[in-house]
Amino acid sequence: MRRPIDSLFGRLALLVVAVLMLSHFAWYALMRLERSQLQTRYAVEEATFLVDAVRQHVARTPDQPLPSRVKLVDPASPDVPAASRNMPPPLARFADDVRDRMPADTQVRVGPPGAPPTLWVRAATDQNWIVVPVQPLRTPRSLDRTVLWLVTIFSFAVMAALFAAWALQRPLRLLAQAVARFGRGLPVPPVPERGPRELRQLTHGFNQMVQEVARTENDRAVMLAGVAHDLKTPLARLRLRAEMMDDAKTRDGVVRDVDSMTHIVEQFLLFAHDGADRSEAVEVDAQCERVVRSYRAVATGAPTVQTELNAGPSFLLPAATLDRILSNLLDNAHAYGAPPVIVATARTPQGFTLLVSDNGKGIAAQDLINASRPFVRLDPARGGNGHSGLGLAIVERLVRRAGGEWEIGNHGGCGLRVLMSFPFEVLPRVATASENAW
Structure with a gap:
């Protein structure tokens, strides 16, 4: 509170x-x-x-x-x-x-x-x-007209001082809100440069920093998206030529390599995408059940996936964002974890949580800080086909863009645990009506 x-x-x-x-x-x-x-x-x-x-x-x-x-x-x-x-x-x-x-x-x-x-x-x-x-020597009374004037002057002084304090802290509050948005990876409009000179200088420096970071991020995204987009056409032609090979063993190997490269290119495009998710908000519990059911049917040899969905219908997220988060985490658990994989949701006094965990070896403690860095593979054994080191980085970016926070770690030496928290105030607006009816 x-x-x-x-x-x-x-x-x-x-x-x-x-x-x-x-x-x-x-x-x-x-x-x-x-x-x-x-x-x-x-x-x-x-x-x-x-x-x-x-x-x-x-x-x-x-x-x-x-x-x-x-x-x-x-x-x-x-x-x-x-x-x-x-x-x-x-x-x-x-x-x-x-x-x-x-x-x-x-x-x-x-x-x-x-x-x-x-x-x-x-x-x-x-x-x-x-x-x-002689004049009567009266002891001053405890309550007289002076007290009334004193209370009146004190009240006006307090109101004026509170207004001055509010005007002084308002630019700092706007700056704190902008810093919080920037930390979650959300778009940050320029903060008005108001208040004392030191505060104006701080706000000006923050606005410049946001602009430089946005310009750098945009240049990187444009470069990455351009490279990935240019690779899609040669990969499509390469797959078509591979399908025409006579040697089945060679054909299957080339097709697998092309599919891995295509998956890497798609991950590049997804990571480079920086626009807001305008897809329809869906119930997280129901969507998790559908994604897990589809994953069981499509992913051959995938580990057992269990669900513990207790958040209720008021937990809503954009459909595309939720699908990308779950697909990346399930792929990561399939590649590096061990069964059973657990997908769980819950409601807390502060908001909702989405948890994905497996029972593999987890990640070494010294490597956890680098786990969500883009293009970082923690060890050669975690390379595999079709993996670019972007899975967890994409998940972190999607969670923060949706207004949530995430926590990655090992749970009791029994595999990797990714916990995502979404406060009530960052959920889609339709969640408010659903929550009142829940």
């Missing part, structure tokens, strides 16, 4: 959201702290200004009434609050800040709780207590 966090976009999204959340949280905490300190400083400045204004008023115009909520209280009055040592931390800091702004030996007290907040100040030169109102 694919994990969203395992993709580039998922990791970019997680990183962006985490960074934005951390920065917004830090900004909010700093703003709350700064607002609390600013409120305290403003209250201290206001209280200090009022106390100085009252002193100047008393010194200059003692007969004039004081402003409302400002009063002078006799030190002997019972209304004078007692010096408290258990004030809340904000009030204690406020009183200390006011005391620092006043002359030395100034007494600073805070009015009793439950009443409008007042500040009581008396310096050594003051005859009475000066009582002035």
Whole structure:
């Protein structure tokens, strides 16, 4: 199962959201702290200004009434609050800040709780207590309008960042898809060169590489197809002349050689063919049964072929591709393997599998890497008549062109095993309807 966090976009999204959340949280905490300190400083400045204004008023115009909520209280009055040592931390800091702004030996007290907040100040030169109102020192609430604005800004920032991350990873995703198609041997259209400079350079290099590989492959295919095509006419004339020979032993030998050469030429043409298979999609299980039945009837001396077909009707492949895959693998098993040969299909959670195995000696471990290379014969004993070293190379090319993957190896020392896997998404479209009905 694919994990969203395992993709580039998922990791970019997680990183962006985490960074934005951390920065917004830090900004909010700093703003709350700064607002609390600013409120305290403003209250201290206001209280200090009022106390100085009252002193100047008393010194200059003692007969004039004081402003409302400002009063002078006799030190002997019972209304004078007692010096408290258990004030809340904000009030204690406020009183200390006011005391620092006043002359030395100034007494600073805070009015009793439950009443409008007042500040009581008396310096050594003051005859009475000066009582002035102060701003309430409220602790910032946990949820206020700032949180709403913070959430709104954070949401828009996340959406913009996710869009930027998507736009940044999209060219890379297109390039990854093109690389996957190129690895399976499928046609690869030019990838748009978008994104940052490094990504554009990478995409440009990939497009050039695909063009050079396609040009080289096309030149090789044209050369190979031309040579093979030109050989067909002389081989047909040679076979016709061989049929007219009087010596039966010589005639049969020449005919066998001509047939071997004709088979090699046909393999050349098949390997050189690089077009898409436009044949009708057929059920793999039914087609395998028909091909095996025909192979048993036609191939004289062929080993026993058994079938284990369990994929169901939803496993579909182009008919020509499937016939070529099976014929090459059965011919290979006939030439180099030992009975019984097994053709098996199965359905897995990821897709379907097609397996062809025999019980011969298999291929040496050091030779497995070269088994599917074109024109490579692993040892002289595997030469035989009519074999060009293209059988497994053709099978690999056909499987990859159909969107599948293949795995070649020996199974427990009991012969060669070729396992082909086809994911659901690469199967012909008609397979979807069949699968839903299955």
